[in-house]
Amino acid sequence: MYQVTINGKQHQVDVDGDTPLLWVIRDELDLTGTKFGCGISACGACTVLVDGVPERSCQIPIEDARDMSITTIEAVSGKVAQAVQDAWREKDVVQCGYCQSGQIVQAIGLLKENSAPTDSEIDAYMSGNACRCATYHRIRAAIHVAAQKLEG
Amino acid sequence: MTSTTSRRGFLKGSAAAGATLVIGFNLAGQLTVQAGETVVKSFNPFIKIRSDNTIIAVIKHFEMGQGTTTGLTTILAEELDADWDSMVPEFAPADRKRYANLFWGGAQGTGGSSAIANSFMQYRQAGAVARDMLVRAAAATWQVPAADITTLKGVLSHAGSGKSATYGQMVGAAAKLTPAEDVPLKKPEDFTLIGKDYLPRKDSNAKTDGSAIFAMDVKIPNMVYVVVARPPRFGGKVKSFDDSKARAVRGVVDVQKIPRGIAVYAKNTWAALKGRDALILTWDFSEAENRSTDEMLTQYRDAMKKTGNIALDKGDAAAASDSAEQKTSLEFVFPFLAHAPMEPQNCVIRYVEGKSAELWDGCQSPSMTQDVVAKILDLKIDDVKVNTVYAGGSFGRRVTGDADYGGEAAMAAKAIKGKYAVKLVWTREDDLKGGFYRPMHVEKLDLALNQDKVPTLWRHSVTGIPFFPIPADKLDGSAVEGLQNLPYDIANIKVDQHNIDSKVTTLWWRSVGHSHTAYSKEVGIDVMAEMAGADPLDFRLKLLKDHPREAAVLKLAAEKAGWGDKMAPGKGRGIAVHESFNSFVAQVVDVSKDKDGAIKVDRVVCVIDCGIVINPDVVRAQMEGGIGYGLGAVMRNKISFDNGEVEQNNFPDYLPLRMSDMPVVEVHIIPSGEKPTGVGEPGLPPLAPALSNAIFQVTGKRITALPMTDSGIDFA
Numbered sequence: 001m002y003q004v005t006i007n008g009k010q011h012q013v014d015v016d017g018d019t020p021l022l023w024v025i026r027d028e029l030d031l032t033g034t035k036f037g038c039g040i041s042a043c044g045a046c047t048v049l050v051d052g053v054p055e056r057s058c059q060i061p062i063e064d065a066r067d068m069s070i071t072t073i074e075a076v077s078g079k080v081a082q083a084v085q086d087a088w089r090e091k092d093v094v095q096c097g098y099c100q101s102g103q104i105v106q107a108i109g110l111l112k113e114n115s116a117p118t119d120s121e122i123d124a125y126m127s128g129n130a131c132r133c134a135t136y137h138r139i140r141a142a143i144h145v146a147a148q149k150l151e152g
Numbered sequence: 153m154t155s156t157t158s159r160r161g162f163l164k165g166s167a168a169a170g171a172t173l174v175i176g177f178n179l180a181g182q183l184t185v186q187a188g189e190t191v192v193k194s195f196n197p198f199i200k201i202r203s204d205n206t207i208i209a210v211i212k213h214f215e216m217g218q219g220t221t222t223g224l225t226t227i228l229a230e231e232l233d234a235d236w237d238s239m240v241p242e243f244a245p246a247d248r249k250r251y252a253n254l255f256w257g258g259a260q261g262t263g264g265s266s267a268i269a270n271s272f273m274q275y276r277q278a279g280a281v282a283r284d285m286l287v288r289a290a291a292a293t294w295q296v297p298a299a300d301i302t303t304l305k306g307v308l309s310h311a312g313s314g315k316s317a318t319y320g321q322m323v324g325a326a327a328k329l330t331p332a333e334d335v336p337l338k339k340p341e342d343f344t345l346i347g348k349d350y351l352p353r354k355d356s357n358a359k360t361d362g363s364a365i366f367a368m369d370v371k372i373p374n375m376v377y378v379v380v381a382r383p384p385r386f387g388g389k390v391k392s393f394d395d396s397k398a399r400a401v402r403g404v405v406d407v408q409k410i411p412r413g414i415a416v417y418a419k420n421t422w423a424a425l426k427g428r429d430a431l432i433l434t435w436d437f438s439e440a441e442n443r444s445t446d447e448m449l450t451q452y453r454d455a456m457k458k459t460g461n462i463a464l465d466k467g468d469a470a471a472a473s474d475s476a477e478q479k480t481s482l483e484f485v486f487p488f489l490a491h492a493p494m495e496p497q498n499c500v501i502r503y504v505e506g507k508s509a510e511l512w513d514g515c516q517s518p519s520m521t522q523d524v525v526a527k528i529l530d531l532k533i534d535d536v537k538v539n540t541v542y543a544g545g546s547f548g549r550r551v552t553g554d555a556d557y558g559g560e561a562a563m564a565a566k567a568i569k570g571k572y573a574v575k576l577v578w579t580r581e582d583d584l585k586g587g588f589y590r591p592m593h594v595e596k597l598d599l600a601l602n603q604d605k606v607p608t609l610w611r612h613s614v615t616g617i618p619f620f621p622i623p624a625d626k627l628d629g630s631a632v633e634g635l636q637n638l639p640y641d642i643a644n645i646k647v648d649q650h651n652i653d654s655k656v657t658t659l660w661w662r663s664v665g666h667s668h669t670a671y672s673k674e675v676g677i678d679v680m681a682e683m684a685g686a687d688p689l690d691f692r693l694k695l696l697k698d699h700p701r702e703a704a705v706l707k708l709a710a711e712k713a714g715w716g717d718k719m720a721p722g723k724g725r726g727i728a729v730h731e732s733f734n735s736f737v738a739q740v741v742d743v744s745k746d747k748d749g750a751i752k753v754d755r756v757v758c759v760i761d762c763g764i765v766i767n768p769d770v771v772r773a774q775m776e777g778g779i780g781y782g783l784g785a786v787m788r789n790k791i792s793f794d795n796g797e798v799e800q801n802n803f804p805d806y807l808p809l810r811m812s813d814m815p816v817v818e819v820h821i822i823p824s825g826e827k828p829t830g831v832g833e834p835g836l837p838p839l840a841p842a843l844s845n846a847i848f849q850v851t852g853k854r855i856t857a858l859p860m861t862d863s864g865i866d867f868a
Contacts, residue, residue, distance in 0.1 A: 016402055019422045027377070027420040032369035033362020035544070036421070037494050038580040042803035045494060073362035088360045092352060092769060095777055096217030097359030098366060098494040098544025123812040130803065132494045132545050133217045134780020136814035138773070 002062045006031070007075035017063035022046045024062050025072060033073035033101045037130070044129030047102035048072050054109035073101035079150060080111050087146035095133035103129050107143050116147050197250070198278040199228055200242075201286075205306060205320035207234050212244045212251035212260065213267040214516055215355060216493070216546040217777070218832040219770035220267045222354045224275055226766050227268075230345045231279030231338060233303035234319070241354050246518030246538035261517030263551055263660065265733035265830025268766055272828050280335045282326075289325035290317060340764065340825060350769050355542070366542050368577070370500045370512040375573040376405055378564045379424045379582075381431050382413040385796035386587060387440040387655035390414060394432040401427040408567035415564045421577055441655040442796040445592070449485070452594040452615045452652060460613065460650035461627040463636050467644030472609040476600030478683050479609075482676065484597070485857045486616075486668040487790030489590035489661055490583065492806060495544020497557040497578040497586070501525075503565035508535045513558060514543025516550035524555035528562040547781065548660040552588055553620055584806055585798040589791050590661030591617040593631070595672045605684040607695065610642045612672065615650040617658045622651050633665035634732060634837070639702055640677060640695040656793075662781055663833040666732040671786075671858070674728035674841030679854065688727055688845065689715055702729050704822060705738035705759040712820055713740035713757040719849070722746070723754075726845025728838040733830025735762040736822075739779070741815075741842040745850040750868040753783065753815040753843060758835065760819070763826035771831050772819040778835025779817055784809025786840035788861045813867070 001012050004021070006029060013028045020039075025031045025048070034057060037045030041056040048057045049071040060068075076085075084107050094100050103126070110117055110125040117125065122143050131139070200208040209225040221241040229239050244251045248260040254270040283303055290308040291298035294315045302309050309316040345351060358364035383389060393414050395407035403423025408415045414431055418424035473479065499513040509529055515521055518538040526533045543550055561576040568574075578586065593616040600609035612635055618628045628651055629636070635647045661667055681691035689710050696703045706729045710716070719725055722745045729738040742755040758775045765771055789806055792799045800806045844855050847865060855863045 015420065015422070016426075019420070023420055023422040026369075027422070030371060031362075032365070032371075035366075035495070036368065036577075037496070038803050040580075040802050040804075043494070043580075043808070085360050089352070089356050092350075092356050092773065094217070094353065094356055094359040095219070095773060096215075096494060096543065096545040097355060097364050100359050101362045104360065123810075126811045128810075130494070130808040130810065132492060132547070132781065132808055133777045134784070134809055134814065135773070135777065136780060136809070136811045137776045137817050139811065140814075 002066065004062060004065045004070065005068065006070045007072060013062065015062060017061060019062045020058045021048070021060040021062055021065050021070065022057040025057060031072050031074055035098055035101060037099065042130075043099070044102045044106060045099050047105045047129065049076065049105060049109065052112065054106045073105055076105065076108060081108050083146040083149040084108050084111065084142070087142040087149065090145060091138045091142040093135050093138040093142050095135055099129065099131045103131065103139055107139070107146070110143065111146060111150065115150055117143065198275060199232070199282050201282065201319055201323045203320045203323055205238050205318050207232070207239050207306070207319065209239055209241045210244050211241045212271065213253075213262040214243065214514060214540050214543055216262075216514065216516070216543040216550070218267070218774060219353065219767060220262070222351070222770055223268050223766045224271055225354055226345050226351060227272060227275040228279040230343055231276045232283045233305065235305040236345065236351060238306050239354070243540040246522050246536070248519040259517060260519040261551055263516065263548065265735070265833045268828050269734070269830060276337050277335070280337050281331050284332050284335045285326040285329050286319055286322050288329055289322045293322070293325055346764070346766050347768065351767055353770070364542050366495055366544050367499050367512050367514050368495055368544070370541065370575070372500060372502060372573050375500065375575055376417045376419060377421045377424045378415050378417050378561075378574050378576045379428045379579070380410065380413045380415045380560060380564070380576070381428050381433060382582070382586070383435050383440065384585070385435070385437050385440040385442060386657065389436040389439070391434040391436040397430040397432065398427040401430055405572070406568055407431070408564070410560070410563040410567050412560050412563060415567060417564070417568065417572065417574070424577070425579070437796065440796055441793070444794050445792045448592065448654070448793065449594065455650040455652060456594065456596060456613055456615050460615070460648040461625060463627055463632040463647040463649050464638065465646050469609055469611050469644045469646035472644035473598065473600055473611070475602070476608060477603040479598065479600045480679060480683065482597045482672070482679065482854070482856055484595040484668070484672045486593040486595070486671070487792065487858055488592045488656070489785055489789055490791050490800070490806060491547040491549035491588070491661055492583060492808065493543070493545030493547060493549055496580055496583045497549070498576055499558055499561050500573065500575045501561040501565045502573040503529060503562070503570035505570045508537070509562065509565070510537040510539065511558060511561070512539045512541055514546070514550060515540045515558070516543070516546055520551060521555045521558040524559045525562040528559055529566055547662040548664070549588060552659060556588065580802045584791070584800050584802065587657035588659035589656065590667060591658035593668045595668065597672055597676045599676060599680050599683075601680065601683055605686070607640070607642045607680050607684070608644055610638065610640070610645045610676070612647045613649070614647070614669070615652060617652045617654045617656060619658050619660060624651050624653070626651070630660070630665045632669065634669035634673060634730060638673065639699045639731065641697060642695065662778070663732055663836040666730060666833070666837040670728070670730040670732070670837030671841045671844070674730065674838065675844050675854065678726070678841070678845045678848070687716070692729065701736045701761050702731060705729060705736045705761050708820055708822065709738035709740050709757050709759040712759070712818065713742070715740060722850060724846040724849030726842045726847070726849060728842035728845065730837040732834045732837050735760060735829040735831065735834040737775070737834045737838050739838040739842045741839070741846045743843065743846045743850060746868050748866070750866040751847055751850070752868040753813070755816040755818070756839065757818045758820070759822065760831070760834065761822035761824055762831050762834070763824050763828045765821055766828060768821055771821055774831045775819040775835040776817045778833065779839050780809050780814055782836040782839040783813065783815075783843070786843065786858055786860055787813070787867055788859045790859050790862065
């Protein structure tokens with residue numbers, strides 16, 4: 001049994017200690033907004049907030065997650081999260097949508113650190129998040145829109 | 153043939169389940185209506201109107217991100233005069249009689265950039281007939297002439313009497329009427345939704361808060377997770393396996409041999425993966441593809457020593473070659489490419505032995521999946537139910553002749569006699585190594601100009617692996633699309649094509665044959681312009697006198713990009729145009745070369761003519777996406793073989809385009825009254841050659857071996 005705190009709730013999960021947080025979130029807790037894309041931290045689809053910072057949940061064994069406060073796309077909240085999700089909708093960023101939970105969580109992390117990122121700062125922070133539909137152009141625009149919302 | 157059912161099955165009580173008006177076509181192509189919940193078998197419903205004013209748009213195509221749910225919903229809402237916010241798309245079930253792709257001869261599926269093109273008139277008619285019934289119902293209820301009733305955003309109004317009603321209020325009365333057989337459609341100038349610059353996508357909300365359900369997210373009772381160990385070479389077989397360690401992995405519930413390999417069943421995905429890792433396997437490669445990429449290329453080049461199947465033969469190519477003033481020859485090599493959609497292949501199946509099967513799948517061809525699964529499980533086609541859910545990308549990958557992952561899920565379910573429901577999961581490695589690639593191609597081009605610098609010869613030879621077995625002496629049209637109708641006015645053209653027999657499975661990859669032919673064609677024409685000492689734009693336009701739509705997109709792209717402006721040192725600009733899926737796209741690509749010689753793609757200006765535009769913002773998104781997908785591939789993607797084994801494992805070896813690679817993209821749409829044509833794929837083909845032509849401007853190098861990194865191009 002391992003203990004994990006996800007979206008403010010404590011859960012006990014009966015899995016092997018090496019089970020990545022990703023699979024606990026998806027298969028055990030049925031929070032399917034966090035996606036599996038590569039399993040090796042190469043695509044960012046599984047990004048969650050760990051103590052407020054974007055991390056790849058496929059790389060965190062559940063045995064290391066005991067003291068972490070984890071937030072998934074289903075429970076992101078607050079001004080920054082709201083601004084990012086609103087901006088995503090305004091720009092109609094999504095296409096297939098499979099990577100977008102990870103993109104949004106990563107973008108929340110960016111705007112928490114840097115409230116007015118430049119294009120190159122966006123590129124640097126977001127480049128670990130792959131989108132095969134190539135919605136990058138709109139992600140960049142949406143992050144700028146979200147930054148403006150937070151300023152205003 | 154038109155029929156009206158009674159209102160039996162009419163649901164009363166809860167707010168969400170009120171009267172329902174179902175509109176569609178019966179098998180004779182006539183319109184029909186029915187009320188209530190009961191769906192009569194032979195009907196083909198596209199619209200359901202509920203008494204709470206929700207209007208359900210039944211979407212016969214799947215959504216892989218291309219925007220079809222928004223597009224088809226727009227068409228219905230337009231003719232229906234519905235309120236956009238009241239429209240709710242719902243995926244159609246597998247039912248080829250009702251939901252066939254009208255371009256696919258009775259099959260139900262999505263592909264070839266045909267979703268809007270084949271559905272446009274069908275969905276307009278369905279919307280118009282429903283509106284007409286609502287109007288007639290209001291006329292009868294209010295005792296006023298139908299002609300005096302207007303409709304706007306889901307509300308019926310009669311100015312004279314001041315009466316009005318919502319569609320939901322009138323649906324019960326409308327459902328009693330017989331649908332008219334000939335309802336006039338709106339004039340295009342009266343469209344308010346079709347062509348509207350921005351209409352919010354219907355899938356934006358669910359894909360922004362994590363609630364959108366993909367097959368990977370489906371969980372049903374008594375479900376286990378299955379991964380399969382497959383032979384690491386195409387055509388390989390399992391020789392022996394020892395599953396004792398796999399079965400000892402905590403969470404593993406079963407291991408079975410299935411025709412595709414060894415299936416490991418577990419209580420969660422991680423346990424299934426650990427179980428698979430613990431299998432001890434030996435393989436039989438006696439009938440497998442055991443060669444490396446270079447050996448395959450030798451086979452291609454040997455085949456090309458002879459003339460292949462003729463795709464186009466105009467004038468006298470041999471004589472033109474003999475009498476030429478200037479000649480050149482080029483050989484292009486295009487690699488195998490994986491589609492690598494973000495959501496790896498997977499699906500969920502519930503099998504009741506001898507009775508039925510039900511699948512949850514981001515299903516690109518429900519009829520093909522039904523056929524394959526029914527055969528594997530020895531069921532009647534109608535006993536295989538397919539629930540289509542969102543697909544996490546496809547780019548062509550989710551429709552194969554053997555419904556590969558759907559079929560594999562059925563095999564896994566069959567091996568345990570339906571004891572558990574099965575979620576079959578492919579990993580990224582399974583996906584990249586699993587075949588169904590855009591085939592490797594070799595293309596040879598012989599070009600000539602006469603003494604007046606007029607192009608006189610286009611001799612083009614194409615060699616690749618067909619998607620399905622095609623005899624060596626039969627033309628594979630997919631391989632030469634874009635060349636069979638070469639638009640350039642050149643007196644002597646000969647195009648031939650060779651089929652290579654291989655165990656490596658191949659498949660349509662976004663834009664299919666155009667993904668390679670557009671490159672050789674548009675780099676080839678640039679080479680000719682250079683030989684002629686002509687401007688690449690002027691040279692093309694002179695040869696496109698009888699092709700006004702190509703010429704128009706070229707001219708507008710050039711104008712918007714500032715073609716002809718002096719470029720700063722280290723900056724290059726290239727152009728290309730290509731018709732695919734009956735749409736015309738021109739692109740101008742700007743690049744810079746940094747002090748180390750690395751290339752940065754700065755901007756792409758894209759112009760498309762796709763006939764009547766349903767959702768301009770979706771068209772823009774598809775152009776942006778096609779450009780990005782094509783760019784990542786041409787820069788650095790390939791699938792290669794070493795002694796029959798795929799050398800790429802996961803994204804680091806098959807690096808997707810990253811945010812930092814994405815150029816600025818500007819999209820312009822040519823206004824048109826022509827019928828709507830493809831959008832999902834046509835944005836891709838011109839990108840690679842336009843980029844190549846731009847890089848030539850700053851490096852003097854013609855890139856003929858792809859990906860570009862294999863030709864020594866570094867990207868910043």
